[in-house]
Amino acid sequence: MLQHFFNPSSVAVVGASQNPHKIGYEILENIIQYNFRGAVYPINPKADEILGQKAYPDLMSVPGKIDLAVIVVPPALVMDVVEQCGEKGVDSVIIITAGFKETGPKGSHLEEALAVRARALGIHVVGPNCLGIIDTTSSLNASFAEGMPLPGHIGFFSQSGAMCIAILDWAFGQNIGFSRFVSLGNKMDISEVEIMLSMERDANTRVILGYSESIDNGPHFMEAARRVCQTKPIIIIKSGTTSAGAKAASSHTGALAGSDNAYTAAFKQSGVIRAKSMQDLFGYAMAFATQPLPEGPSVAIVTNSGGPGILAADACDRSSLHLTPIRKETADRLREFLPPTAAVYNPVDIIGDATEERYEKTLEVILQDDMLHSVLILLAPTAAVDAEAVAYSIVKLAKNADKPIITVFMGERGVRRARRILQDHSIPSYEYPEDAISAMDAMASYRRWREKPPRQYRHFKGDTGKVRQIFSSIIKQHRHDLIESEAREVLRAYQFRLPENRIAKTTKEAVLAASEIGYPVVMKIASPDVLHKSDMGGVRVGIENDAQVEEAFFDMTSSIRLRQPDARILGVMVQEMIPQGKEVILGITRDMQFGPMIMFGLGGIYVEVLKDVSFRIAPLSVESADAMIREIRSFPLLRGVRGEAPADIEAIRDALLRLSQIAIDFPEIIEADINPLLVCPEGQGAVAVDARFTIHE
């Protein structure tokens, strides 16, 4: 897949230029100077030869087959070149040219037309508005980036060209190599999805790195990522995470940034590691590209100085890693050669006068202890230690090590060369303990994710015909909000347990309904127009007798008439009062990129004031439903505090999965709440007391 982009036998540069200041020259120069092994065809009607290569007036004049065309002509001419590509049978095209979606509506239309045409011609497109593609295995540099990265095991893609430039430049400075380098630009056709899948199959790529401002097709992305993550880690920095950032994002690339909650959920559900900063992105890449995954969370820290050791221990404690005590056998072996003042706990402090020899012996012993899954080596450049010699010792021992070895040589002048030695031998070296621990944590977390058993999905067969009928009748009435009785019907169609209830149009009917259901009852106004019923005085609980029913009926209807005079009142709902339980809220929202998203939280102030909620993208796996219940801070309240009985958590999970099924079955639902779902003690189920659905046509 995408073979012609990364390993073509021939490349045409349409818009190749003789002017060294033009991008059309730079690209051709890059292809030639970095030793691309296939045929290269400059296309330029005004030139016979460019950079020693015979030039052709157009694609059709090229004698041989063309696998890849790189287009650098002005925007107005791109469509014509794409047509030529179709005619010539070119199936892979990189459009470098800018001036499309990113410039506004006009450019957007042009891009849309191009996309339609390319699709019709069976042509795959990277770009437009991009820097190009680099593949170090096939020695193809079809970009106008300065320089060719070293070969390596990081596959990189980026929506921002500037980020490509910055990362390349950083990599030159740090001696970091890449397998593939892709500037995605406006993602008219090829997006993160296709690139991730192609890198999955690329033997030289061990870790996939990306910079994204928005992801267009959320479900495709998740499916691809989930698959790729089973074998290769994907690390993405997603920008535009906050409102300010998103504003900058949309003014920049015309991308509509999805809500951050959706991205967080989608990354979690598909195994993608989210870098919180550029520094994390680079830091994680170094570790994943060079080190084996740790077998478990246990970290050994070896240091020649207490301070940095404590900082690393602090960072460890904030992560999912464990600073396991060194077991006796290992401690005894260490004590054989360490001075008595050394600490053989964890961190292992081999103290300030440690030499390279002491480092080497210590590391040797630590590497042999299977209970320690990864090793962090800290070094302060004391007078006693030769940092470069320590680096060589680490390189030597790492050759046969089966666990990740990470280093932090503190300082700059005295450790620069040692760091370079480590990097050149694929040992990650960080400036600060915190960064190293962060990378080790990411590796351990990824390993845990990968080793989880396959997620389970349950299918619930709802009465879709019934629901469809309700929705179409509502649309016919030009409504978008379901009234409570309709919402109940939808839930009933998916076997939710509901409290018994009746609609009463008069006081008399209400009294009758209450006596049929049995006291105590709850009464609620039935109106499609009153959304927040309790705030409007439209809910009364704990009604004990006929007189109270009459009073509530009168109060409620007059309160609504007073506060919201134009609300249509269909009557009052008289409902069984569920004796006791914990109130939780389940919801559906719809994200522009990822589609239906399920929300969970504890009722009332926990959701509204403390914003203590969790999100996942539908469809939910059983594991995701479980995780989102446990993720909220107030989860202990469900498990029961102060000797309370635990709530029926399985019933919540069941309700979440059913709601997810509804969201999947009916894409027309743009918002829904079950509020509250009353959760009884363990084993006794849960009752959907009230619900709200909003649909569009």
Next chain:
Amino acid sequence: MLQHFFNPSSVAVVGASQNPHKIGYEILENIIQYNFRGAVYPINPKADEILGQKAYPDLMSVPGKIDLAVIVVPPALVMDVVEQCGEKGVDSVIIITAGFKETGPKGSHLEEALAVRARALGIHVVGPNCLGIIDTTSSLNASFAEGMPLPGHIGFFSQSGAMCIAILDWAFGQNIGFSRFVSLGNKMDISEVEIMLSMERDANTRVILGYSESIDNGPHFMEAARRVCQTKPIIIIKSGTTSAGAKAASSHTGALAGSDNAYTAAFKQSGVIRAKSMQDLFGYAMAFATQPLPEGPSVAIVTNSGGPGILAADACDRSSLHLTPIRKETADRLREFLPPTAAVYNPVDIIGDATEERYEKTLEVILQDDMLHSVLILLAPTAAVDAEAVAYSIVKLAKNADKPIITVFMGERGVRRARRILQDHSIPSYEYPEDAISAMDAMASYRRWREKPPRQYRHFKGDTGKVRQIFSSIIKQHRHDLIESEAREVLRAYQFRLPENRIAKTTKEAVLAASEIGYPVVMKIASPDVLHKSDMGGVRVGIENDAQVEEAFFDMTSSIRLRQPDARILGVMVQEMIPQGKEVILGITRDMQFGPMIMFGLGGIYVEVLKDVSFRIAPLSVESADAMIREIRSFPLLRGVRGEAPADIEAIRDALLRLSQIAIDFPEIIEADINPLLVCPEGQGAVAVDARFTIHE
């Protein structure tokens, strides 16, 4: 203060050695080779001359006055040298020698004896177990560190010698200069406190940087820091913040790490900026040492690439900074020369083909806009831009700028020289946007802190005699926990409002008490041994009549007898039932380093399950009390949600201040809770319903 440590006219090195591999040689060498201008006296009974300086057998043989003695003799000989110092009239001593507190109880005793003797002789001591002191103004390098830092404006102190070495080495690499450099070691005498105060008066120090593992005298530290922060920023990285870190800390230096909550509170209350990582420590130092403080929170971002701009905007949004929209006048001026596709919002995107000229013009305009308080300049090394020329433009414009200018030149190879130009001209340059924003945020926050009006303290005159009497009677009874009636007396002595109540020893007395107080009432078991009364069935609320009183009396006493047979039951307390209010919890705990600490949180699960609490060190200022109320996540519940009346926040503040007064007046209180304080609606006060005190002798 400490003048002889930083600017002595003469220095003696006791233990000066002729062996270049010994620390006693290195220190002498450092003093001489870095051009210390005063007299230098090597002390060594076996040498006539070391490094060209006449050596003396002991301090007494030195002809002139000695301002500073640096001691590097073995630990057993240190005491003798200190005695000599006393005799010779040396008032300032650096003990480099290790082998004291950090090695265990024996070393600890030795150090204690030294401290007592030095104090008696009027000698101030830095160390033991330290690297020494450097002052770049007086050209004194009385340390065994390798190299002499550049002169600069950062004053640094560290409890860890290795951290000193690492930071010096880092500074050499980054061309960062220092005014003073102090390795504190075991802090036998001179601690952070004296160093901060001396740096406050040092004209060359603009920012004070520190690494601390523990702070021994919390109140002194806070007082000094609060004062120094009024004129100079103090940035500290406190390690051992987590349990794992603290364990490493105590095995390393024998320091007892205070609880992290106490440090957080103390730093907040005294204006100290806490660096969360080494990277922040360095990053903040660069900005504070070179740039003016911003007038306000508004940041302008100038960038030649969208991606990094978005990342910076994201980071901004997570900070206290504002990404203010560029106002029309400024935007119009920018549009005069920027290309039409440039974005004159904020970030100002001067796009990928920006040259150094465009950068310069843009920065010029931005600097003139008073609404923008600081500027962040981002640069991706595109082909169009000469990064070094941009650096020179920034340097030029910064000369007359009155606002902070911070830069991020992304990448490495293509920007390395430009970064160095910026650093050499005191323009902070960061690798990643996130770090730059973090430093700018720290500057804006510090400025806010400094501009706050002086904190107000209120003194409450409690009936201390009464409380003292209660406490001594309890101690006489060999108790530590107050029973409820005693706790009420303490609160009453500080004018807390309490519910009316009576102790009843019999059912009959209980009925009488209830009828006197008036129904409904609350009943609670009165026992010094039952601490969690409600969990033990010892509390009953909403008692409406005589019969219920009788029943409750019986149930309660038998329940306690059953569950806690050895509990002494003094009777049952019958209490006025406070009709309604919000339950909050106020508490006192005692921190080993900082003394009494006041806690605040919402009652019940908010404290117990959600851990939603705030802390401050006593005595509380009015502002601190206000801040700690507003800091908890559940604060909106106090302000009132869903149309509820707001709670009486002033009454909470008053209660916090009174409790702080109690904590200060009675250091013997090691723990106390007012739980709950029932807070009535605004203007109606608060009632201390229940309280618990634990005291020691």
